[in-house]
Amino acid sequence: MNRLYIKWIPGLKPNQILLPRQVVIPPSVVLHFGAWKKKVHVGISDHQPPDSIGLSVHLKNEVTIPDTLPYEMYTVGKDLHLGPVIALLISIKELTPGLLNEYRKYFANYQEIKGLIYLCSVNGINPRNKTVEGYYYNPQSDGEKAPWTKGIFPYPGVIYKRIWVNKSRLYDDLSVHTDRKIFNxxxxxxxxxxxxxxxxxxxxxxxPHTKLLDNxxxxxxxxxxYGSVYLKPNEGSMGQGIMKLEKTLGGYLFIDRNNRMTFIxxxxxxxxxxxxxxxxRKYLIQQSVALMHQNKNVDFRVIMQKDGNQQWACSGVIARYGEDGRFYTNDVSSxxxxxxxxxxxxxxxxxxxxxxxxxxxxxxxxACQLIDHKYGPFGDVGIDVTVDPNLKVWLLEINSRHQHTILSYLKDDPQMYxxxxTRPFEFAKSWAGFTKENI
Known part of the structure; x- marks a missing residue:
């Protein structure tokens, strides 16, 4: 069934579900909703609408399953999966209205994904109850808080991690009880x-030839x-702390990200x-490889994401032009x-x-396959590369927290943004088991 709705049936016991006649399924199954599961007995009814699953109203006391959302289901043996249930981990502490609003556009293809997709923070994780407090995307909601509806939800089937998380008891519990289905x-x-x-x-x-700046x-x-090198902090992004160093006849010329020069x-x-x-801080020394065009540094951001087949695919390649005379492209001029x-x-x-x-x-x-094997699984990265005047491609950096918003300024391919x-949701849904083969 490509679109399934919840029907609450008062007469059912908590361990009973009701399905329409055309569904072929064992009489007893384990119902899965995200990481939550319960053994249930299956009833078949000619009166059950073909696009629905009947659940006992008593289940509302055990698990939150929003009944306005469309779902899909699949069975493997005696396991019946309803969903998908996907969590976006986007904050450590608070989920502010502004932060929620930043993710509104991520749901442009929700009607293809379906299911329960909620935004959450680390502080919203409750290991005792195996639940997460957050806001789910509700296309039926209206009013000033739309499209978000606050709730307490079961641990998900897959987690899309958008933030850095230090060692945390809450996060570790979520990871263990979702079989570590966390990408990035x-x-x-x-x-x-x-x-x-x-x-x-x-x-x-x-x-580029790289060494630790340790002596x-x-x-x-x-x-x-190389005559000139980049000095980069080992950790950090957005070009913070980067510097260029050139060896001259008289000494050493340091150039910071604001083009301030210091000669020693x-x-x-x-x-x-x-x-x-x-x-x-730990710093690196790196061979200077750069592409200049009309006095602007140029590099390329390659967006690599896993698709609904759980394979790496390129979602887009953009060129970033730095500001006039600057040696980096983090401050983009176009x-x-x-x-x-x-x-x-x-x-x-x-x-x-x-x-x-x-x-x-x-x-x-x-490169994506390499980090997958060592640190993965990943599903959404931005890779910085450059091409030197001799047409050699150089791999500069892989960003697993890359900012998507820069693509909103691209006029030549408005669909890329x-x-x-939306592509990470396609991967998350597939990884949760809701594939074309299973549905």
Whole structure:
């Protein structure tokens, strides 16, 4: 059944359900709703509407199953699954109206996904009752709080994790009792990613040479090899703390993200300057690889997501142009389709741009499979790459908390934004077992 509704039937006992005549099912099954389950006896009725499942009103005291939502169901042996039940973990503490509103557009294809999808915080997890307090998407709701309805829900079948979570008893309980069906479970740092990636022969040659900034000798060796390097904090994003360092005839030129320059003519003083700048944080030294076009740094953000077949797919490639004269692209001056930028910057013909984009996606797919194997499962990442003047592709960073909103400014492919927001639900639904083969 592609669309199933709940009918509450007062006469049923808590361990009874009622299904229409055309459903073929064992007389006794385990009913699953997310991680909640209960052994029930199945009744068959000619009077039960064909698009419904009859549940006892007594179940309302055990589990929250909103009755205005469309569901799907499938059976495996003596297990009957009703759902899907998907949780978006989007906060540690509060779910503010502003935060909820940010996720409204994620539900553009809800009618294809169906089921109970709720937004929640770590603080909303209740290990004692195996429930989560949050807000579910309710397309039938109206009023100023629409489309959100507050409630307390069972642990889900799949969790889409959008935040960093420190070690937490609440989170660990949720993870264990959902069979660890959490995607994007781990946020790795830059050094972890580099060490993992260099072990793979398919992408090893696409990594900028990188070392830990742990002593002056490492810095001098990297500068001797490349003349200029990037200094990056091992953890963090959005370009915070990044710096460029150039070795000149007279000394060392430091350039920060605001283009402020500091020249130091002595290596001991330069190291002391770096020590103050690091403030005890772990930093990396990285070979400078960059693409400049009309005095703007250009790189590419590749959105890789798992689809309804649970396979990695590219949801879009965009080019990011940095501000004039800046060495990074975190402060974006403009964006375009990646393929258009390849044509513009390298004067590629259409076929050449397509081939280079396919090469980029192939490298990114391998990287996704690698992090899946080591830290996964993942389902939604943004990968930063660049292409140097010699047309070599360089893998710069993998972001498992990448911001989707930048895509809303892309005018040339307005569907990409919606595709990126909604595709993780397709994966979550499939991973929960609600596949075309099962339904």
């Amino acid at each position: 479970p781990y946020f790795f740092n830059k050094w972890e990613l580099w060490e993992l990636s260099r072990s793979n022969p398919l992408i090893r040659d696409h990594l 002056l000798q490492s810095l001098k060796k990297m500068l001797a090899l 003519n002595n290596e001991i003083k330069a190291w002391a300057f770096l020590s103050r700048m690091r403030k005890g 964006i375009s389709l990646g393929r258009d930028a390849l044509r513009t910057v390298f004067q590629f013909k259409d076929e050449e741009a397509v081939q280079k984009e396919e090469e980029i996606i192939s490298i990114c797919t391998t 919606s595709r990126v927001l």
